Amino acid sequence: KNEVEQSPQNLTAQEGEFITINCSYSVGISALHWLQQHPGGGIVSLFMLSSGKKKHGRLIATINIQEKHSSLHITASHPRDSAVYICAAPRKGAQKLVFGQGTRLTINP
C-alpha cells in the first residue's frame, strides 16, 4: 500500500461539474501539497496546507489531520482544468515528498 493514495485515478466530467479528488496518507506529515501537471509536463504548486481549508479561485483544498485525508475540489470545472492532479507530502522532519499516483482529470466541453 502506498503511503499516499489518491482516488480516483482517472476522472472524466462535463464542463461545469463539481469535481472532487481525494488523497489519503498513512504517514505522519507536516503539510500536504496539491500539485497540477499539465500535458506539457510543467508542475504548478496549487496548495500547501497543514490544517483546515484553503481556497484559490475555483479551487478548494481541505485537510483532516485526524482522519489523514485531504480533498481537492474544483467548482464550475472548465476544459482548461484538464490535467493530472497530484497530492504529495513530506514525512515529518523530512523535506523530500512522498507522491500520490496522480489523478488524471479530463473536462469535456
Add this chain to the structure above:
Amino acid sequence: GAVVSQHPSRVICKSGTSVKIECRSLDFQATTMFWYRQFPKQSLMLMATSNEGSKATYEQGVEKDKFLINHASLTLSTLTVTSAHPEDSSFYICSATLGTGGQETQYFGPGTRLLVL
C-alpha cells in the same frame, strides 16, 4: 509566487554524449533542491536531494556517477547525465525549497524533456 526555471526545456542528444540540465531559483535562495525523473504516465521519482555546498544525496538505485549533481550556489543546481543512453530518455524536473521548520514549500521547475537517440 516563487519561480524556478530549468534550461534547456528540451534536448535531443546522441547516445554516449553528456547532457547538462540547469535548475535556477529566480527570486529566492534555495538551500535544498530536488531532482526528479518522470517516465510517461508515471509519477515523479525522486533521484537526489541537492544541498548547496555539499554532496548530493542519491536515492536507492540512482547511479551517482551517471547523474552528476552540482549545487554551486543557493540559486543554481545542475544535473549532468553522463554517457546518456536511450533508456535515460525521460522528463527531468527539479524543485527548490523555500522556508524552514516544517513550513517548507517546494516550487517546481517546468521540466526538461530529454531524448537520447
